[in-house]
Amino acid sequence: MTISLITVFGYTVVYYLIWLIMFMSVFMMLKEYNDNLDLHLLKQKYEDTINLNQAVSQQYEQVRHRQHDIKNLLIDLQGQIKANQSDTALKMIQDQLEATPEITMMPEVEANLNKITSSGIQNVIRRHLYEILAVGASVNIEVSAIINFCLEDEIKLARIIGILLDNARDALKDQENGVFQLSMSRFDAETVVLAVRNSIDQSVDVNQMIKNKFSTKDNHHGYGLTNIREIVNGDDHFNLEIETSEHFVTVELYMRGAR
Structure with a gap:
């Protein structure tokens, strides 16, 4: 056992x-x-x-x-x-x-551009509008008053406008019926507001845009808009606001000291 x-x-x-x-x-x-x-x-x-x-x-x-x-x-x-x-x-x-030697937009667009006294800013906007039209988007521009810029502000403004319109063109190039709107108006006697509005193909949250470095797409770095933030934050004459809706992104630039 x-x-x-x-x-x-x-x-x-x-x-x-x-x-x-x-x-x-x-x-x-x-x-x-x-x-x-x-x-x-x-x-x-x-x-x-x-x-x-x-x-x-x-x-x-x-x-x-x-x-x-x-x-x-x-x-x-x-x-x-x-x-x-x-x-x-x-x-x-x-x-x-x-570039082509000269670009002439539709008469109503040219009439609004002529209210901007700076031929340099006119040319920046004109050439970028030409590129936006080339991707098939509809374009509307409205300048409600005669606008003057001092040289220092004009240089910064040319950079900002170029970045904003480049970004809008990138967002519009894949849309079948894209819409682009640009307006420039007086907020008060010393302040001019530049508003750039373009359609988007999906809803975008502002906080997510900031996380994506102010791009409307996750796979787009959007360093251009980050550069705008740096320009604006370093100058008391500028203020930037971003607003989104279901189908549009609007960027408003407030410029103090324009005449």
Whole structure:
């Protein structure tokens, strides 16, 4: 009887040892699998980070070289203008912009543009409207008063308008019946309001736009609107407001000191 109990006990111990070994083996296999998976994901993330850094580095180099090119072009233009060679200077600008010699909009659009006394701002708006029309969107512009800008504000305004209209064009290019509206009016005696409104193909939350760096699309970085924020936040003469509805995004720029 004693030998029998010992035998049973021995078999029981061996049985549980086998199960323990099997359990430990499965556990170690799963742990190794998870470790390998984590290592693979970490490696993939590292490679993605390296690729992103390389892409950013290349873009930075392109921007840096482009800045030198622009500086040299401006120096060249300065010399042409000082020598009263305006035709040569204009041709150089047209070659850089790859633009047609002249763009004329519909009469009602031109009538509103002519209320802006700055020919530079007129030209910025005109060329961007031409690009928006080229993607098939309908365009409406209304300038309710004669608007003057000082030189410093005009330079900043040209940057802001260019960014806003570029962003609107990007949002409109995939829409079948896109709508674009631009208005410029007086808020009071010292303040002018520029409103840019464009249709969107999906509802957008303002907080989500801010999270996406002021883009209406998750996969679009929207650095342009981030640059506008930086310009506006660094100047007491400007204030920016963004409003969204189910089908439209409206950006309003308040400019103090315009005449």
